[in-house]
Amino acid sequence: MDTSISVLAELRGAIGADSVMAGDAMEAKHFADWVVKAAEGAGPIAVAYPRSTADVSAILRVCHAHRIPVVPQGGLTGLVGGATPVAGCIALSLSRMRAVEEVDAAAATITVQAGVPLQVVQEAADAAGLLFPLDIGSRGSCVIGGNVSTNAGGNRVLRYGMTRELVLGIEVVLADGTVMTSLNKMLKNNAGYDLKHLFIGSEGTLGVVTRLVLRLFPKPESVCTAFCALPDYAAVLELLRRARGKLGGALSAFEVIWPEFYKLATTEHGVRPPVGAAAGVYVLMDSLGSDQEQDTAIFSALIEAALEDGVVDDAVIAQSYRESREFWSLRDSVAEFQRTFDPHVGFDVSVPIGRMQEFIDDCRAHLVARYAPVRALWFGHIADSNLHICVKQEPDGPTKKEIDQIVYGRVRAFGGSVSAEHGIGLLKKPYLEYSRSPVELDVMRRVKAALDPEGILNPGKVF
Amino acid sequence: MDTSISVLAELRGAIGADSVMAGDAMEAKHFADWVVKAAEGAGPIAVAYPRSTADVSAILRVCHAHRIPVVPQGGLTGLVGGATPVAGCIALSLSRMRAVEEVDAAAATITVQAGVPLQVVQEAADAAGLLFPLDIGSRGSCVIGGNVSTNAGGNRVLRYGMTRELVLGIEVVLADGTVMTSLNKMLKNNAGYDLKHLFIGSEGTLGVVTRLVLRLFPKPESVCTAFCALPDYAAVLELLRRARGKLGGALSAFEVIWPEFYKLATTEHGVRPPVGAAAGVYVLMDSLGSDQEQDTAIFSALIEAALEDGVVDDAVIAQSYRESREFWSLRDSVAEFQRTFDPHVGFDVSVPIGRMQEFIDDCRAHLVARYAPVRALWFGHIADSNLHICVKQEPDGPTKKEIDQIVYGRVRAFGGSVSAEHGIGLLKKPYLEYSRSPVELDVMRRVKAALDPEGILNPGKVF
Known part of the structure; x- marks a missing residue:
């Protein structure tokens, strides 16, 4: 208990008393993430709310000196318990680091603090006439630092890549409080090891992400959506091959739905069946382009040829954005399956x-x-x-x-x-x-030991 | 000298006498890479030619036990001396590891040994109706393991990414001979740290790349090329913004040439000037698509609008593949500049x-x-x-x-x-x-020390 009192005092001295909550002042949400609660009595000893990279550094210096575990927390929307606190830890919440620092239209980048919600990043890009393509269901509550720490995927990976591919520069604080600022804005940079990849997807076990430079893209000006019924999976592979060939980089989603899912959605969940008869397997596909008329022509020709050649048995192409959303509602009905499944x-x-x-x-x-x-x-x-x-x-x-x-x-x-x-x-x-x-596990452990020899960063996660 | 004799004997015992060359039997090429020769008397003590991952592992086990430096060598076409031998090293040539192991059309992947020349990878993909997009001038002599170890770029990075983005799976042999096989074929894999990124671009200082799983793409079926004269760099940025918006993922090259280069190429090197009067700056751009007629319409509309709006002062669009190559010959004339510059x-x-x-x-x-x-x-x-x-x-x-x-x-x-x-x-x-x-340099050194504590892998390179 003495240690934790002195740690709290040191933390408060370092980043301000209003930035370190302990005891009853801790909000309950910091005791769990979306799916895993801390064991009874095994919560954090305090929640720290840094406002800056310097604050994060100060927190880690104190915790490192005392060998206190630190569990970084973003939006707490992860699905594997990666942000669940361990007994005696400091929960390090990025929730006060919410600054959008810069949008650089020429470089097509946005620089943000790690605690900015994904949706705010999307909106800041949109306001500058650009697109930040990462999109997942929790966009309103997840934060970009968490997306990067978990290498989030989502619905547009096919076209824009995983989060990893969207990160150009990173700033992280290492276990001992050292700040590594690597806020690169350039697409090509072969000056030594590309260290950002160590921290992307390592779930807060190697460093705390504090700032990011992210890639932006032109906003797509057209969307084409089709819902297809196919005889079997071989036909799915053939349709995918054709779609990749004809649509190239524009193909942005290729969702496959097997009959059990289709049946549940269109019966118990009341989604209108987009196609007629039952099929062996279903495909929902999107392309994003720059000219609705031309893109629709290319997209329709692809689907029509697939119908003629028997690759697809039945298909509907959305005639409006509303209809596109309706096709997607079948896929998205999974969010309601807790009611029936x-x-x-x-x-x-x-x-x-x-x-x-x-x-x-x-x-x-x-x-x-x-x-x-x-x-x-x-x-x-x-x-x-x-x-x-x-x-x-x-x-x-x-x-x-x-x-x-x-x-x-x-x-x-x-x-x-x-x-x-x-x-x-x-x-x-x-x-x-x-x-x-x-x-592979041994190499991961060697990297962990090299960067966090005391093992204070998110201990017990990943391995 | 005793040590090196015993090392040679051990190496020959491990991988066969015909796979280890020493003394006069060493080919001169292994004493240098494209730009840097080993210092006089400071060449390798032997060149080892492994035929398999097991051979590479055996070589590293022997060298690790004796603390003998190992310098991996691919096509020896690098431009920074990354494969130049150090005194007393074993040069480890990948030249006998040239197997194309598999093309998986459904997964759109190719699995190859590290010593396969880039052009052979391209041809194997092509024979399967697919594209391996990495392309650099030395394609006939560089090898894919070297491309990966240096994270090669080239002319199509804009559309397909650096080599890093083309690697799905990797096999490397660590400094002590341990084989890490991580031949992932999947686009999404968040099972722990993504270790391949450690080895991509680390120039042989962390491990010897032995096998790779690489991404393949549909072959483009159209190419559009334009050569443009612009008033200034602000116009270049505006043209790039428009090209990204209108061409999306199809934009595959956007080369900018300043007047000094243009003048030298079109005078002393006799390249026919593609556009009329002198300009502030020139842009050569390519898009790759799937339908020549439709793609030409989109591409031409983009250029015409840029002309109308004064973003571009003058422009020509290639009317044939031959003409496209002719525009590129201006850019490529840099290879001949040693004659005049x-x-x-x-x-x-x-x-x-x-x-x-x-x-x-x-x-x-x-x-x-x-x-x-x-x-x-x-x-x-x-x-x-x-x-x-x-x-x-x-x-x-x-x-x-x-x-x-x-x-x-x-x-x-x-x-x-x-x-x-x-x-x-x-x-x-x-x-x-x-x-x-x-x-950043300290973190690089920590990673190096974690994976190669004896410092035998390509010592003295990078840092």
């Missing part, structure tokens, strides 16, 4: 694109072998190799852990990844070794 | 796009202040922030070192990078600190 175990995995159907068949067979009446939904950003799965939990069926072991076991067998876009955090730690070899 | 000091730097002209004016003024009759050429992949500069050396003018110090000094002042795409190697080592802070 809970409890369920959800998965965010990657599998090589060519083996996706084989994986699904195999995984379904293994689930059925364990529990014959199993119900599961399959859907995902297939062009990115990313499959989402929801397995319904039944009172007489397998436990969450059993379901995890079956699904992650099949992911391992297919050379897939146990985390496509959500990260590892706490929840996926037991399965990290399913996708990473002992040598 | 040697000796010169060449630069590959990055500067934030918005400040490029200001940088050029400032840098020119500093060169003139030192030597009034100085001649310099300015050109580059400006949309990637990448500027190339050639400064003519005169008998009574500044030395190479003085010119380096002036130019890199101005790069530093503008927050630029002393290496856009060539890396650091030996030649740029003195200037690395112009673009990287002491903290």
Whole structure:
């Protein structure tokens, strides 16, 4: 207790008494992230609210000297428990670092503090006539530092890449409080190791991200959307091949929906079926371009040729933005599935694109072998190799852990990844070794030890 | 001498006598790379030619045990001395690791050994109906492992990214011979740290790249090329903004050429001037698409609007592939400049796009202040922030070192990078600190020490 009192005093001395909350003054939200609560009595000893990089540095200097764990917290919207506090830690909230520092239209960059909500970054870019393309459902509450620390994905990865690809420059504070400012604005920079990649996607275990330079893009001026019914997965691969060829960089989403999902959405959730008869598999695809008339012509020709050649059995092309949104509402109805499909175990995995159907068949067979009446939904950003799965939990069926072991076991067998876009955090730690070899894990640990030898940064996360 | 005899014997025992050359059996080429020769008497003690990852591992185990430096060598086409041997090293040539292991059309990937020449990768992709977009002048002799180790750039970075963006999976052998196989085929994989980025662009100082999984793309089916004369750099920025907006992902090259370069190419090198009168600055731009007719319409409309609005003073659009090549021959004539502009000091730097002209004016003024009759050429992949500069050396003018110090000094002042795409190697080592802070360099050294504690991998390169 003495230590924590002296730590609190030091922290308050360093960044101001109004920036360090302890005891009953701590807001409950800092005791958990979206999915994992701190164990009873195992919360933070204080929540620190830095206003600047210098404040973050001061917090880490104090905590490093006392070997106090530090858990960085952004919007607390992660899905793997990556921001859940550990006992005796300082929760370092980026919520007061919300400055949009600069939009550089010529370089097409935006410079922001890490605590800026994703939606605010999007709006600042929009106000400058540009696009920040990262977009995920939690845009209003997640913050850009968290997006970078977890290498967030989302709906436009196909066209613009993961968050990693959108970061040009980074500033991080290392475990001992050292500030590494690397706010590069240039697309090409081969001056030594590209250190930003160490910190992107390492879930706050190597440093605390404080500022970022992000890439901006021209705003798309057209959108084309189609909903297609296809006979089978081979046809999906052929449609993807054609779409990549004809639409090139404009192809921005290629979502595949298997029948179980389609049926649930169009029956119990009342979404109007976009196409007529039942099909083997469905594809929802978007392209973003610069000229609605020309782009619609190219997009329609692609779909019509696929219909003529029997690649697609049935298809509708949105005639308006409203109709495009309606097609997407089928995909987005997953957010409502808790009403009809809970409890369920959800998965965010990657599998090589060519083996996706084989994986699904195999995984379904293994689930059925364990529990014959199993119900599961399959859907995902297939062009990115990313499959989402929801397995319904039944009172007489397998436990969450059993379901995890079956699904992650099949992911391992297919050379897939146990985390496509959500990260590892706490929840996926037991399965990290399913996708990473002992040598890879050893190299990760060597890097961790090199940058955080005392292990104070987000301890217990990732590995 | 005893040590080296025993090392040779061990190496021969490990990978076969025909795979280890010493003494007069060593080919001279392994004593130098494209620009830097080993010091007199300071060559390798042997050249090892592994045929497999296991061979590379065996070589490193032996060398690690004896603390013998290992210098990985690919096509030896680097421009900064990154593959020049150090005294007493083993040169590890990847030249026998030339297998194209797999093309996976569904995943759009190719798996290759590190010693495959870039052009062979391109041809294997092409034979499968796909494109491997990396392209640099040395394509016939450089090898893909070297491209990855140096994070090569080239002419299509704007559309497809640097080599880094084209790598999905990697296999490397660490300093102690440990093999890290991380041959991921998936676009999304957030299972722990993304270790491949450590090895991409670290110039063989952290591990020896042995195998790679690379991204492939649909072959473009159309190309549009324009050569434009513009009044000034502000107009260049406006044209770039419009091109990005209208062409989106199809914009694949945006080369800017300042008048000194244009004049030299069109006079002493006899290139036919594509446009009429002299201009403030010139732009050569390409777009790659899927439908020549539609793409030409969009491209022409963009250029015509720019002409009407005075953004562009004069422009020609290539009416054939031959004409497109002719426009490019002006840019490519730089390869012949040794005939008219040697000796010169060449630069590959990055500067934030918005400040490029200001940088050029400032840098020119500093060169003139030192030597009034100085001649310099300015050109580059400006949309990637990448500027190339050639400064003519005169008998009574500044030395190479003085010119380096002036130019890199101005790069530093503008927050630029002393290496856009060539890396650091030996030649740029003195200037690395112009673009990287002491903290960044310290983090690089910590990573190096974590992965190669004995410092045997390509010692003396980068830092």
